Amino acid sequence: MRIWDISMSIHPGMSVYKNRDENRPVFAIARDHTGGSAYETRVTLNLHTGTHVDAPLHILEDGSTIEKMELDRLITRCRVLDLSGIEDRITRPDLESQPIGDNDFLILKTRNSRTDAFDYGFVYLDESGARYLRDRKIRGVGIDSLGIERDQPGHPTHRILMGAGIIILEGLRLAHVSAGEYTLIALPLKLEGLEASPVRAVLIQPPIA
Numbered sequence: 001m002r003i004w005d006i007s008m009s010i011h012p013g014m015s016v017y018k019n020r021d022e023n024r025p026v027f028a029i030a031r032d033h034t035g036g037s038a039y040e041t042r043v044t045l046n047l048h049t050g051t052h053v054d055a056p057l058h059i060l061e062d063g064s065t066i067e068k069m070e071l072d073r074l075i076t077r078c079r080v081l082d083l084s085g086i087e088d089r090i091t092r093p094d095l096e097s098q099p100i101g102d103n104d105f106l107i108l109k110t111r112n113s114r115t116d117a118f119d120y121g122f123v124y125l126d127e128s129g130a131r132y133l134r135d136r137k138i139r140g141v142g143i144d145s146l147g148i149e150r151d152q153p154g155h156p157t158h159r160i161l162m163g164a165g166i167i168i169l170e171g172l173r174l175a176h177v178s179a180g181e182y183t184l185i186a187l188p189l190k191l192e193g194l195e196a197s198p199v200r201a202v203l204i205q206p207p208i209a
């Protein structure tokens with residue numbers, strides 16, 4: 001068995017959405033070995049910082065929350081598509097030429113994985129691409145940017161995917177991964193009533209059945 005870690009490392013200096021200071025993680029040491037016998041840290045973390053899965057509540061007013069997400073949807077066979085040649089956004093024609101099957105969980109590798117710095121012009125999945133994936137009845141989609149769309153008015157990509165029950169995984173790191181079939185494991189924390197969770201995402205080969 002081979003394992004690829006496709007998660008971002010979480011630390012105060014990491015790359016965050018639009019380089020906003022309020023999105024940076026804060027590590028507060030509550031106790032350490034100089035004053036006691038245990039080391040404890042309190043972490044302040046925006047749930048959309050780093051590698052994470054969005055629950056429908058993130059965009060849909062009555063959407064369901066992260067602890068309700070079925071775990072078998074995040075321990076699953078998946079297919080990595082190499083879309084590194086795309087400069088701006090992933091559209092329907094870009095996806096039509098790709099090998100996509102019913103029930104696929106797709107991982108979209110783009111040029112975003114080439115740098116760790118936040119890129120204001122990051123490659124995203126546009127509305128036409130989201131409609132196409134919905135119509136192809138995929139189960140989930142992951143991408144190597146902190147958002148699956150940039151800041152489109154009304155968040156059409158999120159709405160189309162979430163409205164169809166398609167899982168959205170963001171903030172992946174895929175430079176070291178090739179196109180192909182894998183097992184994906186990306187389990188959210190059991191945070192009650194919330195709209196997202198950090199995940200430790202890994203790809204494994206061989207893929208599970």
Ligand SMILES: [Zn+2]
Pocket residue numbers: 047048052053054058146147170196
């Ligand atoms: Zn998010």
